[in-house]
Amino acid sequence: QQGKLKVGLMLPYSGTYTALGVAIENGFRLHVDELGGKLAGREIEYVKVDDESDPAKATDNVNKLIKRDNVDVIIGTVHSGVAMAMAKAAKESGTVLIVPNAGADAVTGPMCAPNIFRSSFSNWQPAFAMGEVAAKQGKKRAMTITWKYAAGDESVAGFKEGFEKGGGKVIKDLTVPFPNVEFQALLTEIAAAKPDAVYAFYAGGGAVKFVKDYAAAGLNKTIPLYGPGFLTDGTLDAQGDAAQGMLTTLHYADGLNTARDTSFRTAYATKFKLQPDVYAVQGYDAAQMLAIGMNAVKGDLSKKAEFAGAIEKAKIDSPRGPFTVSKSHNPVQDFYLRKVEGKENKLVNVAVKGLSDPGRGCKL
Amino acid sequence: MKNLLSNSLPLACALILALLGPMMSPYVSDFIVKVMILSIFALSLELLVGMTGLVSLGHAAFYGIGAYATVLGSGKEGGSISTLLPLAMGCAAAYALVVGALSLRTRGVYFIMVTLAFAQMAFFVFHDTKVGGGSDGVYMYIRPVLGSIDLDNRYAQFYAVLAALVFTYGLLALIRRSRFGAALAGIRVNEQRMRAAGFPVYGYKLAAFVIAGALAGLAGFLVASRDGVVNPELLAWHNSGEVLLMIILGGLGHLRGAVIGAVAFTLLKEFLSTQAFVGPLADHWQLTLGIAIIAFVALLPKGIIGIASRFSPRGAT
Amino acid sequence: MLQVQGINTYYGDSHILRGVDVELPASISVGLLGRNGMGKTTLIRTLMGYVRPASGHVKLDGQDVTGWAPEKMARRGIGYVPEGRGIFPNLSVKENLLMSARPGIDGQRAWTFERVMATFPRLTERLSHGGQQLSGGEQQMLSIGRALMTNPRLLILDEATEGLAPLIVAEIWRVIADIRTTGIATLIVDRDWRKVLAHTDRAVVMEKGRIVLASESGALAASPEALSALLGV
Amino acid sequence: MDIGTFLVQCLNAVQYGLLLFLVASGLTLIFGIMGVINLAHGSFYMIGAYMAFALSPLFGDQFIVMLVAGVVLAAVFGYLLEWAFFSYLYQRDHLQQVLMTYGLILVFEELRSILIGNDVHGVKVPPWLDGSFALGDLMSYPWYRLFASAACIVLAIGLYWVVNRTRLGMMVRAGASNRDMVRGLGIDIRRLYRIVFAAGVALAALAGMIAAPMSSVYPGMGASVLIICFVVVVIGGIGSITGALVASLLVGFVDTFGKVFFAELSGMGVYVLMAIVLIWRPEGLMGKR
């Protein structure tokens, strides 16, 4: 019937986020291979574009996929600013876009569209969950610290919402200019203010450095450090002892011990000789969502409404646990509280069940 | 004869582009639009670097400001080109006036760094505060329009950008051959002597700086109208650096060099990162692009434009 | 010591030196005369190794050194005071001198910092000034001092007295005379042909890239017709 | 802010400033003194950090031995690099160096990705420097940071001495202003520059190795230090080591207190500082000319 399905992978293949891009692609390919390399009977042809995590080049890069390669679907990306530009282009061209990581609230907020989906999370979500956890633990005064950029602001806002709803109070928001990693001054501020808890939003090299500096300053003994899972995901090896015992919230964890997760992990490990992480799961689920939509329209992507409808109605059987998508196309999912033990983010319990992003600003 | 040929060559290129415009696939025309915008941007920097000897590492600031002005000025209802274009160029020129007035006190590497500093300040204003939507940027609801020219239309976009490029090139070509341009060249070579001869050097440099800023603002206007989104990265230093690389690659001191550099740099990168052309090597485009650039520097001391003189019989000195 | 044989030098397309032969024996002073633009500086730059001749040979102590790098020539005992001085503006006077200090080819250090100071007392007051801040004449002294610090056996002076006050010029000619007596060979280019002829053993006149006359300095000084024909005086 | 906190913040500022100097020191040589616009400086720093990552398992506790080995390796590497890519650039327009070093950045970054991968890795603090000492009732300060500061001070003094007090330093500075003249004085400028370039690379790598246990190693780490290094060298006045040191400390203070008092716009801090310094003193704090 139809020809190959062209899937555009617009992910970071160079720069800081390269590892994430690779994990997402691997996860995506894993599920496609599980389905025999075909979605709704159509073979897949991949087109890769390195987005360099540079929003300034995002429109050009996404246009390569849309206009040059005429892809049917775009998967991407990690960086929020880039994802925003992609969402804009996807909205204008009508190409299906599945965001496998970037958490910018706006993607499923004001920028939401019938053809834009997210298989990961919104920045608001894990942060809100952490806020609730912190409040439940009886913390009263918290400080937040993050890079000064949109993702950080959104995460901090989510934490504040959850924490203050539970009766806590955020006494001060600290920020470091992006991507500066010199934290001593702010650690000193934290030590001087003596809050009950600190919420931090960092990722990658910054997360490693922050957690290590926090421990080196001796603060981890007295003031618990909370954060969304990115603070300790994929970085534990580098963080070493400094991260031990830290609590984070995320929609994925080590030691879920569900059949679904175990089979995913084994398959991933065998195929790529690597341990999967949350990014791999998000990539994997992007493929699942695409498959569901494709099956519903029998491979005919021009039926936009049915495609979206199928995904909206579906329960996606993710390694993270089943989830659905909200009206604004963001996952409605459980958030786990996890604790760092050794080199794993061990599941403690479910922090918030079926948490849905408010999708503020979305008119779907 | 030779002169005539060299003068009409750019015009011929523009004509060919104009004729081919309607025949191009959306991607090709989009790509050409991108290269043309970059060419305008590069030309505006060429006025500073190649013609006046002022190496700026903050030129992206004017580009970004032009782009932001366009988006912020257009509001929810969209705006007219006739107001947004002057707004974009005006904002960029105004910032260039401030930056130029202050930074022209310094010279050489210090000038490079002061311009960088001012660009970074502008960058952080957009990145760290809410004026422009923060680090993720803002988008434009409706693209600028003027009468029947709607920049949402890809042909309108193509011809508008082409016209802007021709305008920029023509303007700079005029400046180059004029007394103003000769004075700038003199300043590049020997500022002290220019002052002794009676040229108000500071004024000349400032004028060049502001014109370059306004033209970069023009490029910014075009890029915002094309993309419909802007973000702080437009102002980032590596963007300034990249356009500088383009004009060096093309060959300093020639308008054509700036355009050739923009074309070559973009094409090269496009080529090396496209699987269809280089296969799995595309994953390592950084490596191949890096090697290509190193090879260019090693083999072409005068930039790509130098190839011509290299193969002409008596060019080498 | 140094021989130049059949040198042809080009700058791009222009043929500047046309078959130049010059002999610079050890311990002998040679004056190089000629009008502006006749190729004096080019000859010097060629034998120093800054410019590679298209043909011909430069021989040092009988060894073919054509195309040797300037630093190698300098280390073999050639001191160079270039036209336009070549002071290092970012170094102080003292540093300008110290950085170039080296023993001569015979291992002797006849010229020391102190001796240069004694020769150019004016510099003593300017030791910590940057090279840029010196007056023109002061720079000239520094340039000569710097070349002397390398303890050369052949000192090349290209317009070494340009911009110097008469008193200093006299002093420099005295120093040159001094140097001559210590057995250092010199090659002198100067616009004051009288002084050149008075202070050299031999004189060579260039015209349009050729050597048109080579004779004893005294003999040339005594033949005004030759001088006016060749130098326009 | 009470006085105790204030003092700790000052300590933070000084300490950060010294660290900056450490990273910028190599650039002071290559850019400040030799006059080569070297954008690849960040890459050399990155190479050092990754070297620490790769070498530390081999050397175990012998941290200092590892540093020495790393410095030697980096110097050899720098020497070869200068020979292959820079030796013919001095006579050309300075901007050619910009292009060349940009190409090198891309190559190094991709090679790193191919050889080591893209994960974040930690580097162990040597055991004899592990641990912290208490500073006030809540804070403590890692010994390793003090070690890094001390290393930097030693380096600063050493560098100052070599550049300003030795003949080698004079020759190098002379070479930066007039290569031909230096050659005419019997100095082999090409070899000299190769050595200095190697030294600059070695310094950058040393900084990377010392920083690695604190900052961990990650993709793109080179790019993030590049600009700040240039800022430091330029604020200080190109070619002045004391200037670079003073500038580092200034930047340290501005950055530290900027984060505390003007969180919103602290990213601008160093750039505002640079603009003010250069408008006030167009040749940098301690620059000549």
Place this chain on the structure above:
Amino acid sequence: MNALLGVEKLTRRFGGLVAVNAVNIDLHQGEVHAVIGTNGAGKSTLINMLSGEIAASEGCIKLEGEEITTRAQSRRARDGVGRSYQRTTIFPEFSVHENCRLSAQAAAPKPWAIWEASRRCATSNAAAEEALAAAGLSADAQRIAGTLSHGAKRQLEVAMCLATRPRVLLLDEPLAGMGAEETERMLALLTQLKASHAILLVEHDMDAVFRIADRITVMVNGTVIATGDPDSIRNNVEVRTAYLGEE
């Protein structure tokens, strides 16, 4: 006769060093006023202050009775103060003709008129040709300035000064580097120019100075030690010991 350029108590310090110390000089049209003095006496510094290249620490400069002490250098140049440099300051990349034309264009009206080609500016071309002819460089007009020999560059230096059509000429060692013939030509030129210009000549070539100077000022260490006609200077004991040396 009124002084075209007058200077009162002009002083310049560099840190502790007083390079020019309370110098008074009057330059008149029709007169070559030579300033001689030891190296580092402050002659170039004096010219630098007169032309506006550096600011005076103290004192006052008047052009036709109007004070110009703080006037910008470029403005002074357009008002008719032209100078040459002791160290050649040309545009090495441009042709000899372009060097002069560019200098001449400073005075051309409407510099912003970008539709007019620089090459076609008739007045500037005329001024350039005239200056080149005066300096004896007409034959080399099309050569690239950087490839000239040292002496020819010195000639060009003076030609560029002339091309701006100044009324006051401040010449810093114009004879340096010139051969015998060129020296003669330059002296003839100065003699011819002095009728319509005020000329300040800094020079170390004493034969030349005594031949053409109408008045001589002698500086030592920033201070004027003598001013007067050539004969009185030649016989001044102080000048002989401090500057000329006993011959």
